[in-house]
Amino acid sequence: MHKTYIENTPPGPRAQADRDAIPGWGADLDRANRPACPMERTPPRLPHGHPGELAAQPHTVEVLTSTERPGITPVFGTTLPPRGLSGVLRRLAFKASENDVRRWMLLLLADRIDVVEGLLEDLMHGHIPNVPGEMGAAAELRHNRPAVLRKLLVLAALAGAAALLARTMRHSTGGHRLLR
Amino acid sequence: MLAMNYRGPYRVRVAHKAEPEIEHPGDAIVRVTRSCICGSDLHLYHGLVPDTRVGTTFGHEFTGVVEAVGPAVQHLKPGDHVLVPFNIFCGTCFFCQKELYSNCHNTNPEATAVGGIYGYSHTTGGYDGGQAEYVRVPMADVGPTVIPPDMHVEDAVLLTDALPTGYQAAEMGDIEEGDTVVVFGAGPVGIFAAKSAWLMGAGRVIVVDHVEYRLEFVRNYAQCETVDFKQVGDMAMHLKKITDGLGPYVCIDAVGCEAAGSFAQTLTGVRLKMQAGAATVLHWCINSVRKGGNVSIVGVYGPTFNAVPIGNAVNKGLTLRMNQASVKRHLPRLIEHIQAGRIRPRDIITHRFAMEDIPDAYHLFSSKLDHCIKPVIVPRGAPQ
Numbered sequence: 001m002h003k004t005y006i007e008n009t010p011p012g013p014r015a016q017a018d019r020d021a022i023p024g025w026g027a028d029l030d031r032a033n034r035p036a037c038p039m040e041r042t043p044p045r046l047p048h049g050h051p052g053e054l055a056a057q058p059h060t061v062e063v064l065t066s067t068e069r070p071g072i073t074p075v076f077g078t079t080l081p082p083r084g085l086s087g088v089l090r091r092l093a094f095k096a097s098e099n100d101v102r103r104w105m106l107l108l109l110a111d112r113i114d115v116v117e118g119l120l121e122d123l124m125h126g127h128i129p130n131v132p133g134e135m136g137a138a139a140e141l142r143h144n145r146p147a148v149l150r151k152l153l154v155l156a157a158l159a160g161a162a163a164l165l166a167r168t169m170r171h172s173t174g175g176h177r178l179l180r
Numbered sequence: 181m182l183a184m185n186y187r188g189p190y191r192v193r194v195a196h197k198a199e200p201e202i203e204h205p206g207d208a209i210v211r212v213t214r215s216c217i218c219g220s221d222l223h224l225y226h227g228l229v230p231d232t233r234v235g236t237t238f239g240h241e242f243t244g245v246v247e248a249v250g251p252a253v254q255h256l257k258p259g260d261h262v263l264v265p266f267n268i269f270c271g272t273c274f275f276c277q278k279e280l281y282s283n284c285h286n287t288n289p290e291a292t293a294v295g296g297i298y299g300y301s302h303t304t305g306g307y308d309g310g311q312a313e314y315v316r317v318p319m320a321d322v323g324p325t326v327i328p329p330d331m332h333v334e335d336a337v338l339l340t341d342a343l344p345t346g347y348q349a350a351e352m353g354d355i356e357e358g359d360t361v362v363v364f365g366a367g368p369v370g371i372f373a374a375k376s377a378w379l380m381g382a383g384r385v386i387v388v389d390h391v392e393y394r395l396e397f398v399r400n401y402a403q404c405e406t407v408d409f410k411q412v413g414d415m416a417m418h419l420k421k422i423t424d425g426l427g428p429y430v431c432i433d434a435v436g437c438e439a440a441g442s443f444a445q446t447l448t449g450v451r452l453k454m455q456a457g458a459a460t461v462l463h464w465c466i467n468s469v470r471k472g473g474n475v476s477i478v479g480v481y482g483p484t485f486n487a488v489p490i491g492n493a494v495n496k497g498l499t500l501r502m503n504q505a506s507v508k509r510h511l512p513r514l515i516e517h518i519q520a521g522r523i524r525p526r527d528i529i530t531h532r533f534a535m536e537d538i539p540d541a542y543h544l545f546s547s548k549l550d551h552c553i554k555p556v557i558v559p560r561g562a563p564q
């Protein structure tokens with residue numbers, strides 16, 4: 001037999017918080033106190049009013065622009081212009097609109113290639129990157145020692161297994177030679 | 181100058197970089213006094229945001245002292261100690277005229293779907309961020325706010341993103357008196373969303389996460405109930421069971437694209453990049469909230485697509501609201517809340533790092549080690 005369920009929860013507020021125990025409870029209950037209600041407000045309440053006409057920033061480096069714009073914006077970042085193979089892929093990606101998933105997938109691919117280019121650049125400048133340091137090994141050692149030990153044990157076990165396998169293969173190859 | 185330098189997924193270092201210069205008449209150069217690592221920086225750190233170039237300096241939550249200003253700057257002067265909203269916005273475009281500062285159309289040439297953001301990839305404009313000794317701050321008369329003299333710098337730095345984002349998440353939930361509000365995620369934004377839900381008169385606030393130390397922190401800081409999703413079989417069933425069978429009035433996604441809790445979502449969204457991040461929390465929000473309820477999304481997702489049960493949202497008559505926070509419009513009210521003692525943002529800061537230790541700070545925050553809630557970078561010579 002199924003139990004009959006009839007929904008009859010009365011409408012309206014049902015929960016009662018211990019309001020006195022919560023600092024500021026209800027201070028913004030009135031929507032007039034909520035600065036983003038309604039979501040769109042005109043004119044904007046900027047402290048110094050309308051900032052006036054925007055000057056155009058001088059265009060000094062290559063900046064890729066979305067195809068969904070007629071041109072470059074008056075203000076923009078100038079860091080890290082596209083370079084190398086990753087740059088070629090980024091330029092290609094920017095030929096597609098933001099609506100085209102290929103644009104984003106190409107950019108993710110370019111990001112991965114950029115990582116390799118960054119490593120090569122380090123090496124060409126005679127800098128060997130401290131990869132464990134860059135990955136926060138000191139914090140891991142200080143705060144997550146059991147995990148470090150676990151990883152070291154797994155590594156040691158894998159290295160041991162590999163050595164054993166190599167030794168076994170060497171011996172078996174030697175055996176074949178004897179047979180011949 | 182010293183600056184954080186991204187080298188690839190899970191790899192960052194601190195290196196010398198040329199100091200920024202005035203590039204536009206409306207620019208300022210700011211010497212950083214505090215800079216946070218944000219949960220959304222971890223999406224960059226994990227290599228999930230397209231067009232994150234090697235050499236980028238992250239950091240969109242920072243305060244600093246103005247060192248120099250461009251010839252068009254009228255209201256900011258060298259020596260001013262400012263908090264800088266994470267949005268770079270012009271104040272003049274179609275969207276800024278509607279106070280949608282996070283949707284500014286004049287500061288990001290590389291995409292139209294998002295405005296300019298400091299240190300958040302070339303998808304948000306290719307600007308360097310504040311995890312450095314100095315930063316270029318465009319639109320200096322529009323964005324930065326001088327820190328009130330009675331305000332602690334570490335309260336101010338949390339006004340640049342985490343607190344306004346949590347507050348706007350609650351605002352977008354359109355909370356009415358007595359509403360039950362569920363916040364997914366007990367990170368800094370989720371913690372502030374829970375706190376803000378009380379300010380808006382919620383009757384019950386429930387925070388969902390799976391990291392026990394974070395649940396304990398939010399229970400104490402925001403006086404809310406908590407749910408560990410690892411202890412719950414089915415999230416929607418559980419939330420309905422504890423809310424009279426109908427579900428909460430408001431669900432807030434303060435997690436975004438790296439949500440845990442679903443093997444299939446994590447595999448397709450995070451590991452294989454077949455969707456723009458794991459949509460686990462979007463599923464939970466839509467399927468848990470009561471019919472006619474509100475879902476508020478401030479978690480960060482990628483630009484492609486996510487598998488979400490949109491049909492259920494239609495059939496339930498839900499209202500879905502979402503945006504990056506337009507920080508500047510929230511500042512006057514949030515400064516009042518801090519000054520009135522209703523909220524003390526700096527209490528969520530658990531770790532302070534020297535600039536040289538940024539790689540450890542990222543790893544510690546990313547791996548949730550040492551009960552980390554919010555790490556802050558303190559440059560040499562900055563006020564304590």
